[in-house]
Amino acid sequence: MPRADCIMRHLPYFCRGQVVRGFGRGSKQLGIPTANFPEQVVDNLPADISTGIYYGWASVGSGDVHKMVVSIGWNPYYKNTKKSMETHIMHTFKEDFYGEILNVAIVGYLRPEKNFDSLESLISAIQGDIEEAKKRLELPEHLKIKEDNFFQVSKSKIMNGH
C-alpha cells in the first residue's frame, strides 16, 4: 500500500520534548498513563507522518531506554479538537515526570486511530497494542535503535549540565 510505504520511509523518527499535562484521562480512566508532548513538538512532526498508533523506544531525561507505544492524533473516542502525541512507556516509574525531557524513537506503525463503543474496548485495543509492540521490538532491526546515539547524547548532555 503506497500510504504505508510513505509512513515507513520516515522511520525511525526521533524527537524529544518536555512532558506536559493532558486531560488526566490516561491513568484515571484507562489505567494507562500517557506522557503528553507540547503543541510545538506535535506541530513539528513531518506532515506526512500520519496519525495513528506507533511503537518504539523512550527514555526520561538521562534514564534507561524502555519499550513504548505512542498515539498521534485526535483521540476519536474523546473527540479532542487538538492533535496530541502521547507516549505510554512499558515501565513502572516511582513517580510522575511532568516537566522532564522525554526522548522517543518511533520505529514502527501499528494501526490507525479508531473510535470505540465503550471504554472497555478502547482499553483492550490499547492493551493489544502494548503486547504487539513488546513482541515486534524484539526484532534485531528494532533492538539496535535502543542503542542509538540519540539516547546516549541525551545522557551526556544532561550530565554535563550538572
Ligand SMILES: Cc1cc2nc3c(=O)[nH]c(=O)nc-3n(C[C@H](O)[C@H](O)[C@H](O)COP(=O)(O)O)c2cc1C
Ligand atoms: C497505544 C495507544 C493506542 C491508542 N488508541 C486510541 C484509539 O484508537 N482511539 C482513541 O480515541 N484514543 C486512543 N488512544 C488515546 C487515549 O484515548 C488517550 O491516551 C487518553 O485519552 C489519555 O489522554 P490524556 O493524556 O489527555 O489523559 C490510544 C493511546 C495509546 C497509548
Ligand SMILES: Nc1ncnc2c1ncn2[C@@H]1O[C@H](COP(=O)(O)OP(=O)(O)O)[C@@H](O)[C@H]1O
Ligand atoms: N509508564 C508511564 N508512561 C507514561 N507516563 C507515565 C508512566 N508512569 C507515570 N507516568 C506519568 O503519568 C503522566 C500521564 O498520565 P495521564 O493520566 O495520561 O495524564 P495527562 O493527561 O496529564 O497526560 C505522565 O506525564 C507521567 O508524568
Ligand SMILES: [Mg+2]
Ligand atoms: Mg497523557
